[in-house]
Amino acid sequence: MTGHVPEPCDLLIEAGFVVPIEPHGVVLAAHAVAIRDGIVVALLPVAEARARFAAVDTVSRHDAVLLPGLVNAHTHNPMTLLRGIADDLPLKVWLQEHIWPVEGAVMGPDFVADGVTLAIAEMLRGGTTCANENYFFPDVQAATYKRHGFRARVGLPVIDFPTAWAASDDAYFDRAGEVHDQWRDDTLIATAFAPHAPYTVSDGNFARIRMLADQLDLPVHLHLHETAQEVRQSIDDHGQRPIARLDRLGLVNDRLIAVHMTQLTDGEIDLCAERGVSVVHCPESNLKLASGFCPVCALERAGVTLAIGTDGCASNNDLDMVGETRTAALLAKAVANDAAGFDAFTALRAATLGGARAMGFDHLVGSIEPGKQADLACIDLSALETQPLHHVVSQLVYATGRQQVTDVWIGGVAKLRDRVLVDMDIAGIIANARQWRTRIAALRS
Amino acid sequence: MTGHVPEPCDLLIEAGFVVPIEPHGVVLAAHAVAIRDGIVVALLPVAEARARFAAVDTVSRHDAVLLPGLVNAHTHNPMTLLRGIADDLPLKVWLQEHIWPVEGAVMGPDFVADGVTLAIAEMLRGGTTCANENYFFPDVQAATYKRHGFRARVGLPVIDFPTAWAASDDAYFDRAGEVHDQWRDDTLIATAFAPHAPYTVSDGNFARIRMLADQLDLPVHLHLHETAQEVRQSIDDHGQRPIARLDRLGLVNDRLIAVHMTQLTDGEIDLCAERGVSVVHCPESNLKLASGFCPVCALERAGVTLAIGTDGCASNNDLDMVGETRTAALLAKAVANDAAGFDAFTALRAATLGGARAMGFDHLVGSIEPGKQADLACIDLSALETQPLHHVVSQLVYATGRQQVTDVWIGGVAKLRDRVLVDMDIAGIIANARQWRTRIAALRS
Numbered sequence: 001m002t003g004h005v006p007e008p009c010d011l012l013i014e015a016g017f018v019v020p021i022e023p024h025g026v027v028l029a030a031h032a033v034a035i036r037d038g039i040v041v042a043l044l045p046v047a048e049a050r051a052r053f054a055a056v057d058t059v060s061r062h063d064a065v066l067l068p069g070l071v072n073a074h075t076h077n078p079m080t081l082l083r084g085i086a087d088d089l090p091l092k093v094w095l096q097e098h099i100w101p102v103e104g105a106v107m108g109p110d111f112v113a114d115g116v117t118l119a120i121a122e123m124l125r126g127g128t129t130c131a132n133e134n135y136f137f138p139d140v141q142a143a144t145y146k147r148h149g150f151r152a153r154v155g156l157p158v159i160d161f162p163t164a165w166a167a168s169d170d171a172y173f174d175r176a177g178e179v180h181d182q183w184r185d186d187t188l189i190a191t192a193f194a195p196h197a198p199y200t201v202s203d204g205n206f207a208r209i210r211m212l213a214d215q216l217d218l219p220v221h222l223h224l225h226e227t228a229q230e231v232r233q234s235i236d237d238h239g240q241r242p243i244a245r246l247d248r249l250g251l252v253n254d255r256l257i258a259v260h261m262t263q264l265t266d267g268e269i270d271l272c273a274e275r276g277v278s279v280v281h282c283p284e285s286n287l288k289l290a291s292g293f294c295p296v297c298a299l300e301r302a303g304v305t306l307a308i309g310t311d312g313c314a315s316n317n318d319l320d321m322v323g324e325t326r327t328a329a330l331l332a333k334a335v336a337n338d339a340a341g342f343d344a345f346t347a348l349r350a351a352t353l354g355g356a357r358a359m360g361f362d363h364l365v366g367s368i369e370p371g372k373q374a375d376l377a378c379i380d381l382s383a384l385e386t387q388p389l390h391h392v393v394s395q396l397v398y399a400t401g402r403q404q405v406t407d408v409w410i411g412g413v414a415k416l417r418d419r420v421l422v423d424m425d426i427a428g429i430i431a432n433a434r435q436w437r438t439r440i441a442a443l444r445s
Numbered sequence: 446m447t448g449h450v451p452e453p454c455d456l457l458i459e460a461g462f463v464v465p466i467e468p469h470g471v472v473l474a475a476h477a478v479a480i481r482d483g484i485v486v487a488l489l490p491v492a493e494a495r496a497r498f499a500a501v502d503t504v505s506r507h508d509a510v511l512l513p514g515l516v517n518a519h520t521h522n523p524m525t526l527l528r529g530i531a532d533d534l535p536l537k538v539w540l541q542e543h544i545w546p547v548e549g550a551v552m553g554p555d556f557v558a559d560g561v562t563l564a565i566a567e568m569l570r571g572g573t574t575c576a577n578e579n580y581f582f583p584d585v586q587a588a589t590y591k592r593h594g595f596r597a598r599v600g601l602p603v604i605d606f607p608t609a610w611a612a613s614d615d616a617y618f619d620r621a622g623e624v625h626d627q628w629r630d631d632t633l634i635a636t637a638f639a640p641h642a643p644y645t646v647s648d649g650n651f652a653r654i655r656m657l658a659d660q661l662d663l664p665v666h667l668h669l670h671e672t673a674q675e676v677r678q679s680i681d682d683h684g685q686r687p688i689a690r691l692d693r694l695g696l697v698n699d700r701l702i703a704v705h706m707t708q709l710t711d712g713e714i715d716l717c718a719e720r721g722v723s724v725v726h727c728p729e730s731n732l733k734l735a736s737g738f739c740p741v742c743a744l745e746r747a748g749v750t751l752a753i754g755t756d757g758c759a760s761n762n763d764l765d766m767v768g769e770t771r772t773a774a775l776l777a778k779a780v781a782n783d784a785a786g787f788d789a790f791t792a793l794r795a796a797t798l799g800g801a802r803a804m805g806f807d808h809l810v811g812s813i814e815p816g817k818q819a820d821l822a823c824i825d826l827s828a829l830e831t832q833p834l835h836h837v838v839s840q841l842v843y844a845t846g847r848q849q850v851t852d853v854w855i856g857g858v859a860k861l862r863d864r865v866l867v868d869m870d871i872a873g874i875i876a877n878a879r880q881w882r883t884r885i886a887a888l889r890s
Binding site for chain 1: 528
């Protein structure tokens with residue numbers, strides 16, 4: 001014996017395979033992750049881990065792959081309560097005749113808290129550990145995410161018309177400042193400016209956002225170039241395509257989280273790459289609303305940071321980042337006419353580290369590296385649907401369902417254990433969702 | 446009391462919702478299906494069913510929707526054993542450098558039987574009750590499907606080069622005749638001609654298939670207009686686009702099950718409608734291999750019978766018809782630039798009755814109607830991922846995962862009961878798949 005004294009750690013997770021994301025393209029067989037105070041302290045072969053660490057708790061998943069928790073880089077989680085409320089409709093009819101009227105009637109703290117709680121349960125069961133949130137009542141969202149120990153950046157909405165959240169331009173900015181102030185030192189929750197879209201935010205409000213985002217060091221989370229109609233309208237109203245207008249207003253920079261981006265010229269792709277803009281691709285929403293096709297392979301080749309988002313449940317209709325990553329990987333190839341494009345490793349990186357980068361969280365999460373937060377997801381591959389196992393990451397991206405997620409940790413805290421949510425009242429959440437269904441049905445009848 | 450004597454039936458299935466598919470667009474709340482001798486005898490409200498029938502067995506699923514079993518209208522199920530073996534590659538490299546060499550080394554009765562068995566288990570767990578099979582060794586496939594009580598039409602392969610199945614043109618036709626003869630009166634298994642593709646089958650072999658298909662009253666199941674390259678090559682080699690060449694050879698008629706069809710002119714769409722050609726759309730395979738986009742909405746508008754298939758697991762990589770139907774519904778809208786196109790009901794009809802029609806099985810299955818076989822799938826919607834429930838069929842198509850399938854019957858025989866496969870040795874199937882992984886890995890190293 002060596003007389004070696006084992007290092008203490010809180011948790012040792014042993015997995016059949018670990019995909020750390022960084023370095024890119026690597027699958028480590030029979031590796032373990034050691035966690036202390038919520039932080040990854042080592043990633044090493046199982047045998048070495050057992051020799052080196054004395055863990056308070058050990059979780060062994062020898063039929064599973066351990067990866068960083070998935071990052072949903074664009075979502076409107078309170079809308080989980082509107083899942084399937086109005087499908088198979090043109091975007092304008094969908095938004096103006098269905099979504100907005102219902103939202104007008106129900107939106108408030110209760111709706112937001114209940115929708116986010118349902119969403120957190122769904123996200124955790126699907127391996128998602130971090131959300132880039134974009135909706136009204138960010139104060140309620142933030143408190144709800146915090147209560148459940150879920151990592152999020154909540155958007156501070158700005159839109160040119162009154163809503164239940166704020167009645168005037170000044171009120172939007174006042175409330176944004178208050179919410180930012182409340183959460184600015186939090187370890188789990190952060191904020192971003194969330195101007196709704198180029199067609200609903202004035203030059204003046206964009207200029208104000210530019211200044212405040214610089215002063216407060218905040219990202220700007222924006223629907224951008226979602227449809228051809230948006231681009232045409234901007235040319236009509238402003239004489240410029242939306243991204244050119246934003247550039248004139250000083251917003252095309254590495255703070256910008258540009259969501260959708262289905263309408264892009266080569267010059268605009270190069271501009272995004274030069275300026276460090278992040279693009280969040282929401283393939284299922286873009287397909288379902290017939291918004292257009294994001295040129296994912298071209299963005300990737302240009303070096304743009306790519307992230308993946310589900311968008312809200314009224315246009316998807318789920319928060320399934322496993323499925324969304326598959327759709328992204330499949331669709332990118334067809335759009336680029338290149339079956340070798342946006343391969344499984346690259347898609348998985350977008351769904352983890354890419355999202356973390358877009359959100360400005362890549363110093364914290366997005367890969368399994370010593371010093372980062374232990375935000376992790378474990379996915380079982382022993383089910384017959386993922387056998388035989390010729391290639392771990394192909395299997396993850398092209399054949400695995402989110403129901404194969406067995407365990408999830410955020411900051412080293414177990415949130416899902418052997419498929420069971422820790423400290424969440426599932427029956428209560430479902431009963432609540434059913435009450436909202438009844439209430440909304442009554443509104444519409 | 447009325448003195449009424451209840452009618453006997455073998456099985457009464459009560460469901461929160463029934464989607465019979467025919468008539469189109471209908472959801473029946475709190476309905477039941479009565480089954481006798483494997484046949485649906487009635488579909489009626491639960492209360493009426495309880496009064497009218499004395500059932501040997503009653504299954505109650507009040508949180509679930511009952512629908513016809515899903516029909517996978519194009520698959521190569523032995524290739525389930527090659528799931529994920531070579532992804533993210535151009536079609537030609539994928540096929541010629543990976544799939545064909547491995548197949549050359551492993552293809553035979555054992556490979557086919559083991560692959561089909563694994564596929565049956567996966568399909569049943571995902572609500573699929575019928576497969577349109579297209580691979581070598583149809584004799585082994587047929588015996589395997591029959592053994593597990595699974596409905597299938599097995600393709601009788603014809604290809605212009607020798608394989609482990611047949612060494613010459615005559616051998617392909619001789620073996621086809623033998624397999625057809627063996628199964629021609631079976632209640633579960635039928636056959637079809639399965640010429641591989643326009644670029645691998647000569648005019649002479651197509652002419653022979655035309656004659657035999659007419660004589661034997663068999664469908665012709667063919668990959669057609671899968672890629673632009675296929676169309677170009679046909680013009681180079683034959684001076685005609687593939688479908689024009691097939692028309693010259695007398696094959697463009699209501700026997701033709703045309704798979705993929707990503708390259709179609711308006712005239713070709715009209716031709717398919719006039720002649721009663723069925724089109725099988727395989728969206729995930731088309732995306733993954735960057736084959737092109739099938740014009741689903743245009744085919745639908747023209748009145749062409751549309752079905753959905755997963756294709757084989759080497760190009761998908763699963764047999765998930767729930768997910769494939771979602772992808773079909775999402776993609777069709779984006780391709781047609783119409784968010785109202787190929788709605789959830791229409792997609793679900795393609796995945797059931799459309800497949801049955803394409804396969805010539807619509808007198809047997811594809812809808813829940815008295816007189817049809819009781820091929821049924823029950824899908825639970827109580828999980829938080831499908832709450833709240835604003836719209837049953839939207840939820841099914843846009844939010845439900847195949848793991849929510851709870852029960853499956855084929856011809857009234859329970860194949861999946863409360864998520865448990867009946868009479869299948871799962872551990873043995875998985876162990877077998879793992880052996881094939883080891884054997885194939887050794888071949889390639």
